[in-house]
Amino acid sequence: MQVVYRRLPSQVERYTQEVLHDGLTCKISLMLSGRDSTPLRIGEVDLQAGGVILWFVFPGRPYEIASVYDPQGEHLGTYTNFIRPPKLETGVWQMTDLYLDVWQPAGGSARLLDEADFEEALRDGVLEADEARGVRAEADAVLRAARGGRWPPGIVGRNGLDAVESLRFRRDAPGTFFANRVVGRLIAFGIYSLGAISLISIIFAAFTGAFLPGPSPARLAWLISISAAAALLLVAALAGRLPATQRPRLEEAVTERILFIGTLVSGAAILLYPDSTMWRGALAGVYATLALFLAIFAVSRVRHDRRFPVLAVAGLLVCALALLVLL
Numbered sequence: 001m002q003v004v005y006r007r008l009p010s011q012v013e014r015y016t017q018e019v020l021h022d023g024l025t026c027k028i029s030l031m032l033s034g035r036d037s038t039p040l041r042i043g044e045v046d047l048q049a050g051g052v053i054l055w056f057v058f059p060g061r062p063y064e065i066a067s068v069y070d071p072q073g074e075h076l077g078t079y080t081n082f083i084r085p086p087k088l089e090t091g092v093w094q095m096t097d098l099y100l101d102v103w104q105p106a107g108g109s110a111r112l113l114d115e116a117d118f119e120e121a122l123r124d125g126v127l128e129a130d131e132a133r134g135v136r137a138e139a140d141a142v143l144r145a146a147r148g149g150r151w152p153p154g155i156v157g158r159n160g161l162d163a164v165e166s167l168r169f170r171r172d173a174p175g176t177f178f179a180n181r182v183v184g185r186l187i188a189f190g191i192y193s194l195g196a197i198s199l200i201s202i203i204f205a206a207f208t209g210a211f212l213p214g215p216s217p218a219r220l221a222w223l224i225s226i227s228a229a230a231a232l233l234l235v236a237a238l239a240g241r242l243p244a245t246q247r248p249r250l251e252e253a254v255t256e257r258i259l260f261i262g263t264l265v266s267g268a269a270i271l272l273y274p275d276s277t278m279w280r281g282a283l284a285g286v287y288a289t290l291a292l293f294l295a296i297f298a299v300s301r302v303r304h305d306r307r308f309p310v311l312a313v314a315g316l317l318v319c320a321l322a323l324l325v326l327l
Contacts, residue, residue, distance in 0.1 A: 001029065007097040008126045017055065017093075020167040026155050027057045027088065030164060042068055043079040043103035043113065054164075056156050057093065060085050062138055064095065065152050069161050077105040078152050080142050082135050098127070100139045102146065110146035112139060169250040175305035176255060179297040180248035181240075186292075188244040189237035196229040256297040260315040263290050263322070284326045291319035 003015045021028040033040040033051035040047045043066075047053070050071030057064045064086070066079040080102040087094040099118035104110040118135070121127045127135075145151035159167065170177040200222065204210040208218035236242050266286050298312035 002092050003029075003031075004092060004094045005097065006095065007099075008121060020054075020164065020171060021159075022171075025058065027059070028159060028167060029055045029057070029093075031055060042066060043077055043101065044105065045076050047076075052161060054159065054161065056152075056159075057086055057088070059088055062098070062134070063142070065156055067152075067156060067160060073161055075106045075160065077103060077108070078156065079103055080152070082138055098131070098135045100135055102139060102142050104146055104151075110143055110151070112143060163247065165251075166247040166249055169248065169253070173250075173305075175297075175301035175303070175307070175309075176253060177248060178304055179256075179293075179300035180253050182238075182296050182300070183254060183293050184248055185237045185240065185242075185245045188242050189234050191244065192237065192242055193230045193233045196233060197226045200225050200229060254293075256294065256301070256309060256312040256315065259290055259294050259297065260311045260318075263287070263294075263315045263318040266290070266322070284323065287319045287322045287326065291316060291323070294319065 001017050001019050003017055005013045005015065007013075015031060017029040017031045019027065019029050031053045033042075033047040033049060033053060039049075040051070040053075042053065045068065047068060048071055052069040052071075052073075054067040054069075055064060056066070062082055062085055064081050064083055066081065068076045068079060070076055082098045082100045084096040084098060099114050099121055101113040102110050103113050118127075118132070122129070122132045142151055166177075201211075204218065204222045204225070208222070209216060210218040210222040233242070237245055240246075266283055294312045294315040298309045298316065301307055301309040301312060
């Protein structure tokens with residue numbers, strides 16, 4: 001994708017960037033610095049060849065934000081560049097610079113840049129007075145937010161350099177990405193809920209008679225406690241609030257092909273041990289879990305990839321047949 005960058009009155013530069021996320025409210029692109037080995041000036045740093053900039057563009061908003069990293073991947077700071085609302089066309093993004101910038105060095109305080117150029121443009125009539133007042137108001141608002149710890153926006157903080165591969169995964173295989181996100185969160189819920197229920201049960205066993213024969217208020221309290229913990233953990237997991245529910249990575253991704261192979265391998269146990277009660281109980285759980293995950297993949301692929309999920313549907317049919325045999 002080409003970025004056409006204009007600095008009034010007549011300066012024009014062109015940059016090549018990789019679009020990582022093409023959202024309705026925010027678009028993220030990646031830019032490598034050092035065209036022709038020339039350092040790129042951004043904020044208060046001269047970025048050497050191999051440095052990386054993640055640009056965050058907000059359709060309709062009068063600014064763009066850059067997270068700046070040196071060639072070793074060290075975060076140098078955040079740069080807010082005030083512009084006219086960008087023109088974002090397929091393959092070409094057009095930006096018109098309005099001089100003022102805010103630079104937030106990593107670990108330092110935000111400060112306003114290029115005030116002298118801004119005032120000169122206003123005196124020379126390059127900027128109209130109304131537009132200049134709007135830019136100044138936006139810059140003041142960003143400075144206040146930055147000094148209050150409310151800038152940059154959360155989407156910038158959540159998508160650092162370590163998120164690039166995940167953003168590419170989401171861009172190139174959205175169905176598989178979203179399916180992995182849901183499956184990963186359900187797995188995390190199972191792990192955390194198992195730990196929580198075990199801990200609650202140990203406490204109740206040590207201090208109450210919840211596990212003595214017969215019904216009791218203590219047993220009711222135990223059931224209410226583990227149910228409340230499971231419900232809270234399920235909400236937290238599906239919302240991505242648990243530590244193990246981060247964005248999926250391509251190298252760690254599960255695919256419907258893997259799940260389909262899993263159904264076939266598990267099916268061999270039914271053929272080898274058709275009369276085993278032990279295998280029936282274990283495999284029923286396995287197939288129920290595989291069916292749930294395959295259903296998530298099927299829905300996600302249809303919704304995001306607009307493709308019929310052949311392997312996911314085939315796996316669901318195998319699961320259904322296996323469960324009929326087992327149950």
